[in-house]
Amino acid sequence: MDQRYVWRRKNKAYEEKNTLPTVKHGGGSIMLWGCFASAGTGKLQRVQGTMNSLQYQEILDDNVMQSVTNLRLGRRWTFQQDNDPKHTSKSTKAWLQIKDWNILEWPSQSPDLNPIENLWWDLKKAVAVRKPKNVTELEAFAHDEWAKIPVDRCKTLVSSYASCLKAVITVKGCCTKARVRRKQF
Template identity: 65%
Template sequence: MVRRELPKHQRDLIVERYQSGEGYKRISKALHIPWNTVKTVIIKWRKYGTTETLPRTGRPSKMYEKTRRKLVREASERPTATLKELQEFLASTGCVLHVTTISRILHMNGLWGRVARRKPFLTMKNIQARLKFAKTNIKSPKSTWENVLWSDETKVELFGHNSKRYVWRKNNTAHHPKNTIPTVKHGGGSIMLWGCFSSAGTGALVRVEGIMNSSKYQAILAQNLQASVRKMKMKRKFTFQHDNDPKHTSKSTKAWLHQKKINVLEWPSQSPDLNPIEHLWGDLKRAVHRRCPRNLTDLECFCKEEWANIATSRCAMLIDSYPKRLSAVIKSKGASTKY
C-alpha cells in the first residue's frame, strides 16, 4: 500500500483557504480531501512556514502506520507464524512487502525470532496445583528450604550433549577433525543417575542399572538417603522432596517412607522449574562433557567426580533464591517460569 503525496498546488490552496478563515471541515468538504490530510498540511505550514516537501531521512515507508500496527499485533498473537505466513497476511490487507522488510519492521518493534523454549505441558489442574504450592509456601522462612533434601533422576548421554560449541577456525576448515564435535547414532549410550542435594552441598549420586521400578527406587533410598543426610549434617526432621513419578508415588514407596518416618514435601506435578536440582544437572553435564568421556565407564566416573566437586556455595545460592521461584510462579499465575 503506497502513500500518495498531495500535490503542492493543492497544499497551497488549503493554506489559502485556511488564511481566509475557513475551518478544517469546510476545506475538506470543498476540496474533497480527507480532514486529517488538511489538518496535517496546515500544522506543517504553521510550524515550518512552507508547503514545500521537506528533506526526509530516507525512502518513504510502503506501509501505513495502521497496517504496521496490524502486523505487530498479528505477530504478537501468533508468535509461531513464519515470515511467509505474515507476508500472506499483509497481502490479504492489500500491502505487498518483502519478507526482509517485514522482519525489519518487527525488529524495530522489539519482536525477534528466537528458538522456543521447551516446557512441560500444563493442564489447568497442574496450573492450579502449582499456584497453590507457591502461595502456600511463599512466606516460609529460609530455614524451611535449608532443611529440604532435593532429589531427582536424570539421563546423561555419552555424546548427546547438544549445546552449541564455538571454535576458532579459518575459512574452508569447517570440516577439519579438530574443528568438529564427534557424534554417534543414538548418543553412543547413556546412563541414568539418581542424586540429591541440600543447601549444605551435594549428597549421593547413584547410577541406576536397568529400568528403575518402585523396589529398585526404595533400595536406592535405603542405601543413600540417610547417608546423604548425615554427610550434609542435616536435622533429623528433614523434609524429602521428589516429584510425582509413578515409582515415587506408588503404594509400596509411600508405605516405605511412612515406615521410615520420612516427611515428604507435597509436590505439584509438571514442575521441574520448582526443583533447583535441575540447575545442578545442567552444571554436571557441562562439566562432564568438557572432559570428553570415551565410554560409559568414563562417563560414570566423571559424573561422580564432578558431582562431588560442585561448590557448597552454588548449592546454598540455589536454595537462598528459592522464594524467587515461588514469586515467579505466582506472577505467571501458575504457568511455566524462566527457571
C-alpha cells in the first residue's frame, strides 16, 4: 500500500487551505518534470504516460541544458535527482556519465529532502486557486504559475539545502525542525 504523509496543524485537516480538490467534470491529473536553481525556475515539461528510463533521459536531454543556458548558470551548476529507479537505472547512469554533468550523490530513503518538493507544493496551491476545469487548463495554469515562482524562493531553497542535510545527519535521519519548516504551509 502506498503511504503518503502531509504536514498540517492538529485539528486543521479539513480547513479549506489544507485541502486541494481534484479537477472535476473532465477529471484527470498530469505528471510534470521541472528543474530550478538559485537563479530561478527552469523548464517545466508534461510527462506523457508512465515515465521510464528512456523517457527520463529524453526529458533531461530536452530540458536541462536549455534551462542551464536560460538561467545563465555557465559551468557552475550541479545536477540533483532522487533515487527513483528510472534515475538510477544502468541506462540512465551510463547516459549521465556521457553527459559529464556534476551530479550530487543522493542519500537513500530521503525523498523529503528534495528541495523541488517545496516548489511542487507551491505550484499545487497556486494552480488550485485558479480552479482549472480540465486537464488542458491544468497544464496551462501549471506553466503560468511555474514561471511566477519568485527567484528569492528558489534562492532560499538552494541556500538552506546544506544546513538541512547537516541537520538530518545530526539526528541520524529522524525528523528535524529544518525539514518541517521547509514544508511551509
